[in-house]
Amino acid sequence: xxxxxxxxxxxxxxxxxxxxxxxxxxxxxxxxxIFLIIANESLNLLLPLPVIGLSYPWTSFPSALDMLQxxxxxxxxxxxPLGSIIFFNALFGRIFCGWICPFxxxxxxxxxxxxSKNFIKSSLHSxxxxxxxxxxxxxxxxxxxxxxxxxxxxxxxxxxxxxRGVALMPYTSFSPDATLFGTLLFIFSLxxxxxxxSSFFSSFNAxxxxxxxxxxxxxxxxxxxxxxxxxxxxxxxxxxxxxxxRSALGIYRDVGKCDDCGICNxxxxxxxxxxxxxLGRIDSKECIxxxxxxxxxxxxxLNVTFKxx
Numbered sequence: 150x151x152x153x154x155x156x157x158x159x160x161x162x163x164x165x166x167x168x169x170x171x172x173x174x175x176x177x178x179x180x181x182x183i184f185l186i187i188a189n190e191s192l193n194l195l196l197p198l199p200v201i202g203l204s205y206p207w208t209s210f211p212s213a214l215d216m217l218q219x220x221x222x223x224x225x226x227x228x229x230p231l232g233s234i235i236f237f238n239a240l241f242g243r244i245f246c247g248w249i250c251p252f253x254x255x256x257x258x259x260x261x262x263x264x265s266k267n268f269i270k271s272s273l274h275s276x277x278x279x280x281x282x283x284x285x286x287x288x289x290x291x292x293x294x295x296x297x298x299x300x301x302x303x304x305x306x307x308x309x310x311x312x313r314g315v316a317l318m319p320y321t322s323f324s325p326d327a328t329l330f331g332t333l334l335f336i337f338s339l340x341x342x343x344x345x346x347s348s349f350f351s352s353f354n355a356x357x358x359x360x361x362x363x364x365x366x367x368x369x370x371x372x373x374x375x376x377x378x379x380x381x382x383x384x385x386x387x388x389x390x391x392x393x394x395r396s397a398l399g400i401y402r403d404v405g406k407c408d409d410c411g412i413c414n415x416x417x418x419x420x421x422x423x424x425x426x427x428l429g430r431i432d433s434k435e436c437i438x439x440x441x442x443x444x445x446x447x448x449x450x451l452n453v454t455f456k457x458x
Contacts, residue, residue, distance in 0.1 A: 202251030242396035247437035
């Protein structure tokens with residue numbers, strides 16, 4: 150093959166990959182929007198899903214994390230939410246994080262609007278990504294602590310002091326997704342918005358201030374680093390990652406086809422080192438299965454498939 154034909158072939162494959170990438174992004178965006186609509190149709194479905202931004206009076210699907218914390222605290226075996234988390238992640242990996250999660254959708258919209266960075270210093274990223282596991286463990290310890298209070302009939306005392314929400318759903322009471330999809334929408338639905346700046350600030354209490362502050366800080370962080378919440382903070386993401394390490398569905402790299410161009414690393418929204426994937430499989434516990442690396446690969450070296458390690 151002549152040099153000119155080879156160059157033309159490379160250019161053609163790059164253009165084809167770009168078209169696939171834009172098609173994938175449009176499809177994922179559409180699915181995220183469709184699910185957001187379905188989730189707010191009040192169908193009262195009991196199946197908990199391993200995402201956040203659900204579990205409010207007008208949502209169809211409960212969040213597995215919200216149901217998990219409430220059932221642990223109320224001393225009810227959390228078989229349904231735990232089973233849902235294990236089943237979906239063991240089978241599909243963290244695909245719910247990439248395609249379904251409402252707060253993940255918000256982060257994607259922020260990325261497209263602000264052009265947040267996909268890549269930060271590797272050493273910093275390697276340390277920060279473990280924070281979500283610490284938060285998950287800390288949250289579960291709080292659930293267990295609250296359950297102990299319930300076992301000695303002290304949970305009602307906690308509820309009367311700090312509110313029923315803090316007593317039954319301590320994580321949800323301060324999580325940014327609950328503030329965005331729950332508190333703010335609830336205020337709008339009741340029509341109790343303050344009619345002036347002074348009344349807005351006078352309506353604040355310490356808990357409301359902390360909730361809004363956390364939401365604002367997280368959204369600002371997401372405007373700087375793509376999927377900041379998913380990468381470093383989300384306890385649901387940490388729990389999903391724990392059970393998706395050996396998921397049946399995975400992304401595999403064919404070393405023979407790969408030309409080490411590095412576009413997969415640059416495009417990954419959660420900064421996975423795709424080029425240096427061990428044993429050909431992409432790191433499934435951190436991967437949110439958005440498939441952008443697969444679509445962007447001009448040599449078709451990356452494939453999504455059900456395969457054993």
